[in-house]
Amino acid sequence: MANGKEIWEEIAAREAYFGVATYDKYLAGGLDEKAKAEFFESGREHVDLVFTELESAFGSLGKPTKALDYGCGVGRVLLPLAERCGSVVGVDISAGMLEECRRNIDVAGLEAFELRTDQEFVAGKDAEFDLVHTYIVLQHVEPLIGYRIIEKMLKSLKPGGVGMIHLTHTDVAPIFKRLRSRVYRDIPFAHRVLSLVKREKRPFIPMYSYDMGRVAKLLESNGCLNKISIPTDHGYSGEMIFFSKNTTLTETSLAMSERL
Numbered sequence: 001m002a003n004g005k006e007i008w009e010e011i012a013a014r015e016a017y018f019g020v021a022t023y024d025k026y027l028a029g030g031l032d033e034k035a036k037a038e039f040f041e042s043g044r045e046h047v048d049l050v051f052t053e054l055e056s057a058f059g060s061l062g063k064p065t066k067a068l069d070y071g072c073g074v075g076r077v078l079l080p081l082a083e084r085c086g087s088v089v090g091v092d093i094s095a096g097m098l099e100e101c102r103r104n105i106d107v108a109g110l111e112a113f114e115l116r117t118d119q120e121f122v123a124g125k126d127a128e129f130d131l132v133h134t135y136i137v138l139q140h141v142e143p144l145i146g147y148r149i150i151e152k153m154l155k156s157l158k159p160g161g162v163g164m165i166h167l168t169h170t171d172v173a174p175i176f177k178r179l180r181s182r183v184y185r186d187i188p189f190a191h192r193v194l195s196l197v198k199r200e201k202r203p204f205i206p207m208y209s210y211d212m213g214r215v216a217k218l219l220e221s222n223g224c225l226n227k228i229s230i231p232t233d234h235g236y237s238g239e240m241i242f243f244s245k246n247t248t249l250t251e252t253s254l255a256m257s258e259r260l
């Protein structure tokens with residue numbers, strides 16, 4: 001199973017900002033100070049929304065002691081998250097993304113942070129964070145790998161902690177576009193060959209659909225029984241799932257976790 005590292009290293013080297021938010025203004029050629037400011041402002045708006053939803057569902061968060069941003073990219077969400085939390089841990093599969101994220105952290109003068117690779121995160125301890133978060137990341141990860149990441153994120157959340165996991169479940173593009181994306185995604189080199197022919201420089205970023213029933217079971221078996229969700233649309237329909245982790249595992253959770 002390909003974990004996508006190669007693709008993301010290539011994107012980080014060529015088009016790190018466009019790879020995060022696919023608007024022409026973020027292409028490397030035109031990324032001026034104004035575009036960069038807009039890029040980071042979009043991350044701040046996202047963090048505001050996440051806090052508003054979590055607090056209206058589960059009550060005041062105060063200042064969470066330690067937060068996780070899984071798939072942090074160049075730090076668009078991690079930087080504003082750091083302003084609201086005691087410390088933040090950013091995780092990414094791409095060394096190039098982590099390097100650019102570190103540069104942005106230095107510019108912002110942030111001190112209470114840590115950056116980890118996906119492998120370091122998986123090997124890390126459980127019950128470490130008060131808040132876990134991932135946005136527009138798992139949609140690009142093969143679900144069989146993605147479910148494992150979700151499980152680890154839920155385990156790494158402390159009892160009483162809160163989180164937001166964003167996932168996609170249905171490709172709603174017209175049939176031709178849907179087939180084309182499948183070919184690019186599933187046939188090695190198809191996109192590379194075509195972009196050479198068409199002299200197209202934009203990277204292809206694969207998308208996947210998750211089984212939301214399976215995700216609901218993962219949440220429940222890890223004690224995240226209180227949850228609400230908001231629909232999203234990135235060409236694929238998806239959901240932002242907001243949840244809180246019970247302070248004690250219920251009998252249902254324990255039974256489910258034994259079965260899974």
Ligand SMILES: C[S@@+](CC[C@H](N)C(=O)[O-])C[C@H]1O[C@@H](n2cnc3c(N)ncnc32)[C@H](O)[C@@H]1O
Pocket residue numbers: 003004008019020021043070071072073074075076077091092093094097118134135136137140141145
């Ligand atoms: C579209 S960007 C989103 C970045 C950030 N979450 C944001 O909203 O600004 C996706 C990020 O996920 C990272 N990524 C992709 N697959 C991953 C995986 N299996 N584990 C960790 N990070 C991954 C990519 O390297 C990239 O930085």
